[in-house]
Amino acid sequence: MLQNIRVVLVNTSHPGNIGGAARAMKNMGLSRLVLVDPEDFPSSEAVARASGATDILDGAIVVGTLEEALVGCNVALGTSARDRRIPWPLLDPRECATTALQQVELGGEVALVFGREYAGLTNDELQRCQFHVHIPSNPEFSSLNLAAAVQVLAYEVRMAWLAAEGQPTKMSKLETTAMLNTQPVTTDELELFYGHLEGVLVEIGFLDPASPRHLMSRLRRLYGRSGISKLEMNILRGVLTETQKAVRGESHKRRKDDV
Amino acid sequence: MLQNIRVVLVNTSHPGNIGGAARAMKNMGLSRLVLVDPEDFPSSEAVARASGATDILDGAIVVGTLEEALVGCNVALGTSARDRRIPWPLLDPRECATTALQQVELGGEVALVFGREYAGLTNDELQRCQFHVHIPSNPEFSSLNLAAAVQVLAYEVRMAWLAAEGQPTKMSKLETTAMLNTQPVTTDELELFYGHLEGVLVEIGFLDPASPRHLMSRLRRLYGRSGISKLEMNILRGVLTETQKAVRGESHKRRKDDV
Numbered sequence: 001m002l003q004n005i006r007v008v009l010v011n012t013s014h015p016g017n018i019g020g021a022a023r024a025m026k027n028m029g030l031s032r033l034v035l036v037d038p039e040d041f042p043s044s045e046a047v048a049r050a051s052g053a054t055d056i057l058d059g060a061i062v063v064g065t066l067e068e069a070l071v072g073c074n075v076a077l078g079t080s081a082r083d084r085r086i087p088w089p090l091l092d093p094r095e096c097a098t099t100a101l102q103q104v105e106l107g108g109e110v111a112l113v114f115g116r117e118y119a120g121l122t123n124d125e126l127q128r129c130q131f132h133v134h135i136p137s138n139p140e141f142s143s144l145n146l147a148a149a150v151q152v153l154a155y156e157v158r159m160a161w162l163a164a165e166g167q168p169t170k171m172s173k174l175e176t177t178a179m180l181n182t183q184p185v186t187t188d189e190l191e192l193f194y195g196h197l198e199g200v201l202v203e204i205g206f207l208d209p210a211s212p213r214h215l216m217s218r219l220r221r222l223y224g225r226s227g228i229s230k231l232e233m234n235i236l237r238g239v240l241t242e243t244q245k246a247v248r249g250e251s252h253k254r255r256k257d258d259v
Numbered sequence: 260m261l262q263n264i265r266v267v268l269v270n271t272s273h274p275g276n277i278g279g280a281a282r283a284m285k286n287m288g289l290s291r292l293v294l295v296d297p298e299d300f301p302s303s304e305a306v307a308r309a310s311g312a313t314d315i316l317d318g319a320i321v322v323g324t325l326e327e328a329l330v331g332c333n334v335a336l337g338t339s340a341r342d343r344r345i346p347w348p349l350l351d352p353r354e355c356a357t358t359a360l361q362q363v364e365l366g367g368e369v370a371l372v373f374g375r376e377y378a379g380l381t382n383d384e385l386q387r388c389q390f391h392v393h394i395p396s397n398p399e400f401s402s403l404n405l406a407a408a409v410q411v412l413a414y415e416v417r418m419a420w421l422a423a424e425g426q427p428t429k430m431s432k433l434e435t436t437a438m439l440n441t442q443p444v445t446t447d448e449l450e451l452f453y454g455h456l457e458g459v460l461v462e463i464g465f466l467d468p469a470s471p472r473h474l475m476s477r478l479r480r481l482y483g484r485s486g487i488s489k490l491e492m493n494i495l496r497g498v499l500t501e502t503q504k505a506v507r508g509e510s511h512k513r514r515k516d517d518v
Contacts, residue, residue: 144286222485226483235474243506246462
């Protein structure tokens with residue numbers, strides 16, 4: 001299960017932190033590292049700090065954008081130090097681990113996303129994450145070292161995983177999702193949906209591209225926390241497509257799909 | 260209470276680890292650092308890795324033996340990577356934090372003791388600790404970086420402390436309410452929405468009233484579990500209204516609502 005959890009480091013400045021993160025991951029049994037536009041990688045400093053976890057570094061995937069890093073993911077959890085203007089579903093590390101484990105138990109893919117050393121994740125990046133994770137810290141000295149943050153989340157994932165392995169019959173709130181009985185959508189499918197939705201909202205005159213306000217982020221928050229299944233996504237996309245046809249005055253046939 | 264918990268680092272080789280430990284401590288609200296016979300301290304490398312937690316380094320007490328480091332302590336908890344020949348009370352990091360908090364709540368003094376980077380604590384040193392703490396880790400790659408180990412235990416102490424204080428473990432105590440920013444909708448408002456939605460789906464030709472299948476119940480399940488706020492409901496209803504106008508070819512003005 002742990003192999004379905006990837007650690008995504010966005011735009012890391014210091015290669016030592018990449019090495020430290022790799023070591024923390026391997027210590028906790030995580031293996032998949034994705035680097036978004038790292039400033040300096042590969043690097044001997046990363047190898048030194050990895051202290052033997054070089055297999056994690058060797059297997060790391062380097063991509064250009066967070067979007068690419070999240071391809072195939074069902075849930076992305078983004079670490080966030082700050083209060084944002086639009087509050088988002090916020091988890092502590094323990095809840096983050098529970099959420100991640102529930103997802104992988106359903107066969108999903110999970111990303112733990114960590115931002116830049118000084119600036120964290122941008123608002124745009126945070127909005128690609130369904131959940132934000134805040135590591136509780138001293139308000140007067142709140143910024144953890146990047147590898148230390150990876151260590152805390154990876155540790156909680158391991159604790160949750162050990163608990164899950166020890167008590168396999170313990171069903172938490174999986175019931176809800178399991179009840180839905182279908183696969184969850186991936187984050188890239190969600191992004192395609194948001195793009196489609198935005199286009200339709202502009203087309204029907206509800207969203208003014210010149211003055212979008214917070215409309216899309218509010219809708220992202222709503223749908224992001226809903227745990228949409230693939231079947232439900234098909235319905236939502238179908239609604240959007242039919243809306244476009246109707247607005248454009250195209251002749252539309254009843255859909256024959258069994259929904 | 261946290262000021263009654265000291266972190267003891269025994270015979271540390273790398274000053275960078277002392278700095279990293281100081282940063283992790285301060286992040287988690289711990290302040291008392293005791294160094295037993297460090298190889299290189301004070302050190303600019305420690306200051307660099309402390310990343311602003313220099314007050315912890317400046318206040319660090321340097322002693323010659325673990326015995327001196329533990330003066331005045333009621334409970335010492337020693338980190339241990341390996342199974343020892345003599346079985347000892349062994350705690351995981353969460354139990355360690357609970358034990359530490361119970362002790363300080365009683366007015367006691369607690370030490371969290373960390374060994375050498377490569378060799379850990381000696382058997383003699385471990386026997387001076389009432390409890391051993393093992394951070395669960397990958398059996399094939401079990402040795403954590405020293406600062407990472409301090410981070411994990413300090414994090415668990417903070418989690419336990421926040422719980423004891425009755426404080427939220429998340430930045431925002433407003434979790435649910437602030438997350439949604441407004442009141443949740445009532446069931447009758449939800450029903451009005453479903454009625455409106457159904458009408459629009461018929462109007463755009465997505466729903467055939469003669470053969471509705473399970474479409475509406477699937478949408479009810481999706482929106483029903485999302486905990487929609489009043490603000491979000493206004494958005495969704497607005498989308499439906501604009502869709503109707505657009506489909507009917509009515510001239511539509513941009514909505515001026517602050518969404």
